[in-house]
Amino acid sequence: MTSRPARTDRSRPAPAGRPAGRRGPGRVTAVLRGRLAAGGPERGANPVELAVVMPAILVLLFASIQLAVWFVARSTALNAAQTAVNAQRALQAPPNAGRDRATTFLRAAGDWLVDWESPGPTCTATATEVTCTVSGRSLSVIPGVRFAVSQRAHGPVERWTTG
Template identity: 65%
Template sequence: MFRRLSTGWCRVVAATRHRVLPGDGERGGNPVELAVALPAILVMLFASIQVAVVFVARSTALNAAQSGVNAERLFDAPAGAGEERAARFLRAAGDWLVDWDEPGPSCVVSDTDVTCTVTGKALSVVPGVSFSVQQTAHGTAERWTEPS
């Protein structure tokens, strides 16, 4: 009796083992699809992060330039007050904008206007990729005028 059950069981196992189910030709397809798609997904992920970093670096440079204009446009502001304020802002802002200190922030002052420019490079998330950033802010210098 034991023998009959084992041979009968083997027939059932053999019959179900060789039966082809829908989608059996696709076995192992998911790892292959993942291996093909993963590099493209990673490139898009790092590219989107790099774009966000560039926008943060531009915002940092613009805020530093505006801070420099606000310091330089004051009535009787000392020479170099704008550059010093912009540099202080950039030191406190972190490393979103790198290489800003080689030329340093520059401010041009006329009798009526103040213009400050900050240049640098965005922090690189992708090795070998560099994005230059330059932002300029403009303001009116405070001065005494004659009443009309």
């Protein structure tokens, strides 16, 4: 004969006057009535507080997202400018090598930096140095908000020198 496990409080049947389980319908109703009665004149204040605070929370949320998008746009412009300098400073590079490389980079980078086509990337080269500039504006998360982005990179031109 196998022995049965001992009965615990959970496995015992509920008394006749008490609802079954820890949270019977009678107990839940009593707890809710107690909580509602305890609120007194403050009852319903939480939704009003939330309605007052929620616009500020949303403004902070969208502002932080817009700031992050601006940083990504700056990083994209700087990477495009550095790529242009690396292409333009090569030994005997064609005159538009930097501009073409920056344009290719910006087309592949996505829409973090917008309106960069109108002035386009610019590169100026002297006998010893190359400077490239990429300008545009960051993608707008908040309607009507525009942040200008302009990044510049420069480097020496590769050339033969005497030692």
